[in-house]
Amino acid sequence: MDGARGHETRSTCPYCGVGCGILLQPDGAGGLAVRGDPDHPANKGKLCSKGSALGETVGLGERLLTPQINGEAANWDTALDLVADRFKATIAKYGPDSVAFYVSGQLLTEDYYVANKLMKGFIGSANIDTNSRLCMASTVAGQKRAFGTDTVPGTYEDLDEADLVVLTGSNLAWCHPVLYQRVMEARKNRGTKIIVIDPRSTATCDQADLHLALAPGSDVALFNHLLTQIEDKGALNPASLAHVTGLEASLRTARADDVHKTDLDASELAEFCEMWIGTERVVTIFSQGVNQSSSGVDKVNAILNCHLATGRIGIPGCGPFSVTGQPNAMGGREVGGLANMLACHLDLENAEHRAAVREFWQCGPLPDAPGLKAVDMFNAVGDGRIKALWIIHTNPAVSMPEANKVRKAIDACDFVVVSDITAQTDTARLSDVLLPATAWSEKGGTVTNSDRTISRQRAVFAAPGQSKDDWLILAEVGRRMGWPDAFDYENPAEIFREHATLSGIAANFGKDFDISGLSDISNPDYDLLAPTRWPISQTRKGGRFFADGAYFHADGKAKMLPVLARSPIEETGNEYPFRLNTGRIRDQWHTMTRTALSPKLSEHLAEPFVDMHPQDAKTLGIVPSDLVQLSNKNGVAILRARITSAQRRGELFAPIHWTGETAPSARIDALVTSHFDPISGQPESKAAVVAAAPFKARWFAFAVSIKPISPNATYWARARTKAGWRVELAGEKPVSDWEVEARRLFDISDTPVQIMQDLSRGETRLAFSENGRLTAALFVSRHPVAVMRDYIATQPGQVGDMVLAGIGAIDQPNPGPTVCSCFGIGVNSILDTIQTRGLMSVEAIGDALGAGTNCGACKPELNALLKRCSPIELAT
Ligand code: SF4
Numbered sequence: 001m002d003g004a005r006g007h008e009t010r011s012t013c014p015y016c017g018v019g020c021g022i023l024l025q026p027d028g029a030g031g032l033a034v035r036g037d038p039d040h041p042a043n044k045g046k047l048c049s050k051g052s053a054l055g056e057t058v059g060l061g062e063r064l065l066t067p068q069i070n071g072e073a074a075n076w077d078t079a080l081d082l083v084a085d086r087f088k089a090t091i092a093k094y095g096p097d098s099v100a101f102y103v104s105g106q107l108l109t110e111d112y113y114v115a116n117k118l119m120k121g122f123i124g125s126a127n128i129d130t131n132s133r134l135c136m137a138s139t140v141a142g143q144k145r146a147f148g149t150d151t152v153p154g155t156y157e158d159l160d161e162a163d164l165v166v167l168t169g170s171n172l173a174w175c176h177p178v179l180y181q182r183v184m185e186a187r188k189n190r191g192t193k194i195i196v197i198d199p200r201s202t203a204t205c206d207q208a209d210l211h212l213a214l215a216p217g218s219d220v221a222l223f224n225h226l227l228t229q230i231e232d233k234g235a236l237n238p239a240s241l242a243h244v245t246g247l248e249a250s251l252r253t254a255r256a257d258d259v260h261k262t263d264l265d266a267s268e269l270a271e272f273c274e275m276w277i278g279t280e281r282v283v284t285i286f287s288q289g290v291n292q293s294s295s296g297v298d299k300v301n302a303i304l305n306c307h308l309a310t311g312r313i314g315i316p317g318c319g320p321f322s323v324t325g326q327p328n329a330m331g332g333r334e335v336g337g338l339a340n341m342l343a344c345h346l347d348l349e350n351a352e353h354r355a356a357v358r359e360f361w362q363c364g365p366l367p368d369a370p371g372l373k374a375v376d377m378f379n380a381v382g383d384g385r386i387k388a389l390w391i392i393h394t395n396p397a398v399s400m401p402e403a404n405k406v407r408k409a410i411d412a413c414d415f416v417v418v419s420d421i422t423a424q425t426d427t428a429r430l431s432d433v434l435l436p437a438t439a440w441s442e443k444g445g446t447v448t449n450s451d452r453t454i455s456r457q458r459a460v461f462a463a464p465g466q467s468k469d470d471w472l473i474l475a476e477v478g479r480r481m482g483w484p485d486a487f488d489y490e491n492p493a494e495i496f497r498e499h500a501t502l503s504g505i506a507a508n509f510g511k512d513f514d515i516s517g518l519s520d521i522s523n524p525d526y527d528l529l530a531p532t533r534w535p536i537s538q539t540r541k542g543g544r545f546f547a548d549g550a551y552f553h554a555d556g557k558a559k560m561l562p563v564l565a566r567s568p569i570e571e572t573g574n575e576y577p578f579r580l581n582t583g584r585i586r587d588q589w590h591t592m593t594r595t596a597l598s599p600k601l602s603e604h605l606a607e608p609f610v611d612m613h614p615q616d617a618k619t620l621g622i623v624p625s626d627l628v629q630l631s632n633k634n635g636v637a638i639l640r641a642r643i644t645s646a647q648r649r650g651e652l653f654a655p656i657h658w659t660g661e662t663a664p665s666a667r668i669d670a671l672v673t674s675h676f677d678p679i680s681g682q683p684e685s686k687a688a689v690v691a692a693a694p695f696k697a698r699w700f701a702f703a704v705s706i707k708p709i710s711p712n713a714t715y716w717a718r719a720r721t722k723a724g725w726r727v728e729l730a731g732e733k734p735v736s737d738w739e740v741e742a743r744r745l746f747d748i749s750d751t752p753v754q755i756m757q758d759l760s761r762g763e764t765r766l767a768f769s770e771n772g773r774l775t776a777a778l779f780v781s782r783h784p785v786a787v788m789r790d791y792i793a794t795q796p797g798q799v800g801d802m803v804l805a806g807i808g809a810i811d812q813p814n815p816g817p818t819v820c821s822c823f824g825i826g827v828n829s830i831l832d833t834i835q836t837r838g839l840m841s842v843e844a845i846g847d848a849l850g851a852g853t854n855c856g857a858c859k860p861e862l863n864a865l866l867k868r869c870s871p872i873e874l875a876t
Helices: 076-094 109-123 137-147 157-161 177-190 203-207 219-232 247-256 266-277 296-310 329-335 351-361 374-382 403-412 470-480 492-508 523-528 614-620 738-746 827-837 842-849 859-868 871-875
Strands: 008-012 021-026 032-036 099-103 128-130 164-168 193-197 210-212 282-286 319-322 388-392 415-420 433-436 445-448 453-457 578-583 609-612 627-632 635-643 651-655 688-694 699-705 715-721 724-731 753-758 763-770 773-781 818-820
Touching: 008 453, 076 099, 076 388, 076 415, 076 433, 076 470, 099 109, 099 374, 109 128, 109 329, 109 351, 109 445, 109 470, 109 492, 128 374, 137 296, 157 177, 157 282, 157 319, 164 266, 177 193, 177 203, 193 203, 193 266, 203 859, 210 266, 219 247, 219 266, 219 296, 247 296, 282 296, 296 319, 329 445, 329 492, 351 492, 374 403, 445 492, 492 523, 609 614, 609 627, 614 635, 614 688, 699 738, 738 753, 738 763, 738 773, 818 827, 818 859, 827 842, 827 859, 842 859
Parallel strands: 099 128, 099 388, 164 193, 164 282, 193 210, 282 319, 388 415, 415 433, 578 651, 609 635
Antiparallel strands: 008 021, 021 032, 445 453, 578 688, 609 651, 627 635, 627 688, 699 724, 699 773, 715 724, 753 763, 763 773
16 A cells, blocks of 8 residues: 555545545645545545545635734744744743643644644743643543553454444544444444443434443443442453452442442443443443543543453453544644653653653753643633743634633733634634644645554645645744754654654653654655554554553553542532533534535534423423523523433533634533543533523524625524525514615625515515525524525525525425435435335435445434334335
8 A cells, every 4th residue: 555546645534533544636626536545444445424525625715825913914934933033032031831832633743743842842841732632631641540651452453353342421423433334334244232321312322232321420430330240240350450450449449439320220230231241352432421521530440440350451352442533632642742741652750751852852951740731721821821822723712611711811812823724713813923834635744543553644735825834834933943953854754753763762661652663764655654553663563552461550560540430520500400511513523614614514413502301491491493592600602402302301412613703602612611630631521510591582584695694693603505605693682674684694785685574473584686596595583483494505596586485396395404414315305215115224215315325424313214204104
């Protein structure tokens, strides 16, 4: 396998930590064909809806193409000199800890390496942290406590070979869809059983043999109970335990824990323990539901304890398996991109490690204590301790807990630099200096996925405008700050070789991360580098860790940790009776800076929402499609109600993706309090407490337009469509003239309008057309607007006068919201086909419509639609 396949270039998907291989073929006119790489070991040709739609995200429409200083275009020399001078002056006046970098799991390993070297090696501060802190820092800390290093023991092949896959705090079907399909394949081939542990019933529960809807935060109590049952059933593994310390204390603590904290009944607990203990090959996959907690590290260790006690680790089909959220969260861990790590899994607090790295980098003294982790970093920005901040490829003004406070802190900071591909993010708008960076399809380097496989990302487009690679921007600043030799890199391959050489030094200290076998890789070989799992050295190659019982603590053993379940820090009560869980949806990524560019991806869920149990909705007087206002001491959010028994009573779920650019009143992290795990510093993003009430709008509206729409309303949420834009609106202030308001909204003055009004029902409908083609339409009502949105969204640019009816003509049935993004098939089309053709299976829907036959991410939703159709309906 090399860097090309025919006319296609091999690269890696820039979204989640599955790290799927992709084949890219530019069309010569700015477009890009994307398909899964059949030879990549992570995905074997499969892609999910997000990966499949990458080609829709490469346009230059919203790209930042020149450096900007205070909103004005500048040249690179001026911008880089300013960044270097301001950082130098701040350090000279206030010391190295007065500056900070906040970086991202989007960075390639080579970018990350240079950022870490600049901050820890040459600036002399450990104030570099990353948005991976919000994603998997608890796993890093838990694995270090148990294994002595941050080691993922297993590989993706274990998912093919397991007989039981336990998913805890992981909606794998939506967040890591290709891995979920891999588990489904194993289920088909070998009957792998599935257990889902999650307070919510998610798409991942679709094929589960057992779903444990436990109380939020009670995972430790559940795994402690399992540990006691492992002992009681005689399932402790003496051979494994010969390499493990801490069994007695862990068992004692586990017995002192109270399994009733889980809210699970005895039969559910018994079935869980029986399946886990009775199955030899068990993989426990865990993700944000475990990590994003004030007891996240303990949750990780409670899981690891059970695998260590039974020897279900390091052998085929077994092991604890952390799946990472970001494309290069693992690469960031490897270079030491977190504030509490050095480089190559070496320890900041270890004088010998520091001395070795200092000699290797030829730098001054390295910091001997951890720097500021994300929450503390932005607190320090807020209280003025951090006076110069460089934010790279991340959007903390939206994604950090207490996002309103963070936004204010960044705004007030003396000097803020943002490197990004677009100026249109909540954070970029707060910068003093904005630096245009290349995007994933324009840059080359490496990323490491969740199973330690290093893959190449390769450029298929030239850098547009004046954009530069991140490693180069960082190196330019390093040189200008006075370290020309240390940052005299010519290309990413040179940086990779340096990183690989340093990993060999780390391995001599007994560390797991070792890619020294690649330290002499030539530039051409680096260009051709095939996906390779570390370790890669003269003596070690890929594979699983710990099969030999050799761990990385000083005594060579693993540690079981005594851990006791702790509730989330904030408690619900009269003032804030609801527990708010936050998370991801299937077709969007982070703060949507790329996925929102794809009309196809916006068709699945076009508007921010809150999921609520039917009884809670009834108590609050909320019906489907109402707007709901959530509030607490941190802020307010307004979201569309989805009423579903997938939620436990008293618990809500809302997605994390919407921003000031797409739905300003739905920035959900504004409501999350910045409590964090005391060891990992990872925020408790899934356990805020809030009050909920109907949002009493005076009017509701739905609009479509060919041109972008800039609303001015208490609530709005916009999404791209194939025909232009669609927007939901609601307001509290009366509008006296809807035509005037509509012309302002659509920024059109003379375009002819058709108006339909029903004053008794408080409804107004306006359609603007030029040359017989619809340019924009607005539907207003006193109640949530009832029109065929998915049909109307296709109408801008079309000839016809039916739009004001709000429904399609008889020969234009409403497909409904998209379920299958790959083929654009809507819910109504699927339901109609199920009913008229009496379909009984997901496969039959696939045969009839194609839905679910490409990436497969919609299969759980297809199953849910099948269940909605009763046997009587199917028979008629
Ligand atoms: Fe990209 Fe989807 Fe693969 Fe994740 S599962 S790497 S988002 S294609």
